[in-house]
Amino acid sequence: MDKIGETTLLIDLAALEHNYRFLKTKLAAQTKFLAVVKAFAYGNDMVVIAKKMQALGTDYFAVAYVKEGILLREAGITAPILILHPQPVNFSETIEHCLEPSLYSPKILHSFLKVAEEKNQTDYPVHIKFNTGLNRLGFLKNDIDFIADKLKNTKALKVASIFSHLAASEDLSEKAFSQKQIAGFNNISNKLKQKLGYSPFRHILNTSGILNYPEAQFEMVRSGIGLYGYGNDKIFEEQLKPVASLKTIISQIHEIAPNESVGYNRAFTSKNYRRTATLPLGHADGIGRQYGNKRGHVNINGKSAPIIGNVCMDMIMIDVTGIDCEEGDEVLIFGPNKSAEDFAASANTISYEILTAISPRVKRVVTNL
């Protein structure tokens, strides 16, 4: 890789492949693998990641919204795509692009069934989502008869899978709760299978679920964050490789005298002589204001430097006093050996948020294609 020259998110496809193979070691050979590529594949470029995952043989993809699924289809992704959170306004397009909706409520089931019948579909694949304790989206156990009746009286739809989502799969102090969700899901899915008279495949595990409850892998698992190199646990993160590295360069260096201030609202004031560097990325690039005022740290030539003062829209200033560096030098915000999880923790958030926050204006460069 040549010098980056400007703020760049490097996307390492060899790391993606490594993470996929690592996650597969936790699974039985016949267990299907769904790659979660919503939110631009957690900020990494949805099309690039999906093409690589398709080449690696992933069985399924999932995105949150129909428009994300359409982008994948337009890019030539042919594998099945589960839409986790569709809305009725998009159901016509859902069918036109062969996208498979999660049906999570009576209202959504009714409205998708209506569109599928109007479009003369037979056995259109849908996925029935149950709420087993997250209380976010999903049918309840009491809806089983309703679902089975609806589906028995139509040829338009066929249940491809039954699924649910764990509320605290990364938190081992909630093990009893997770196990209760898994047992409840097993029970619900068996009942629905019986009523339908056929066997859709089942799935409940996300990345932390795969790592902590591999015995509940059923016929498929869904992984997002693990593919991108994070596992909500240091033990697993040692075995995973970050796909994304966010790098920038120093635009300008300033020598700051005592009692001067740096940045908007004079949020940083110097007690003594400081050397500061200005970097070309700010809250419009995804580095929120909560990283300012010495919470977030970046790496320059192997040394850690705090972000000082307020984060601007297009810039941050860092304190490089005592660090051997000059204008044009490369700066690492997060990546291998500087975990996005730790960077996020400095601002009281999680890797998921900082990864998905990196805005489209940041240049993406794919490595190890």
Ligand SMILES: *Cc1c(COP(=O)(O)O)cnc(C)c1O
């Ligand atoms: C986002 C999402 C996932 C992926 O979770 P990770 O923790 O990133 O593996 C899986 N299932 C559902 C329903 C999701 O919304």
